[in-house]
Amino acid sequence: MANQFGDRIRQLREKENLLLRQVAPQLEMDTPMLSKIERGERFAKREQVTQLSKIFNVPEDDLLSLWLADKVYDVVKDEDVAFKALSATEEELKINPNRKKPPR
Amino acid sequence: MANQFGDRIRQLREKENLLLRQVAPQLEMDTPMLSKIERGERFAKREQVTQLSKIFNVPEDDLLSLWLADKVYDVVKDEDVAFKALSATEEELKINPNRKKPPR
């Protein structure tokens, strides 16, 4: 299963020699939950991506695109028109410029 | 909002001079629901895509990629790393060949 986001944050965490139990509370979650996110068993929430980029001092967009890619993969993974669908999405994005999500 | 799938099935339906109330029952849904799907207010279900391709006699993959594209668009539409994420998904798909969904 594709888990670019989880692999990355585990990598970052290990580089900093941090334990799950040290990072999890900063995201207001328990250790098992973070473990699941790192292994791709669960998706992090959008805001947690932001928090993680701060914790590990990396550009938010880097984590965000991995996180989004995992979500997209999850949508297309079972269909063999996956590539075709991604192209169609790109076309749509070109026509329909994406409006920013309202920040809360 | 992006609605390639809905636009297409409306186009097909009108080409055949069919009414919502003639098509909807074939999908076991009511007229308002099909109206919403055509206008992109709701997503059709995976099986309904198959049924629609049969009703309108078009290749399933054509409808399927539009339907999938709408779903993907829905995931990425609010983020400005959308393109980057789509590229990352394509890379992932190349590495991780997609397994077919188990037909039920």
Added chain:
DNA sequence: TTATATTTGTCAATACTTGACAAGTCAGTA
């Protein structure tokens, strides 16, 4: 007006996701 087609709004039922916890495995070390 009347009839027909489509759209809009609401809401309960259903399904999915999340968070929290207990219990489990695994690796290292005394």
Added chain:
DNA sequence: TACTGACTTGTCAAGTATTGACAAATATAA
């Protein structure tokens, strides 16, 4: 072997989101 610490697994209730069904509104034409 037993103990410890780090992580993983399984379960389940709570919280969200989606769906289906219906009534009512709008629109268009005759």
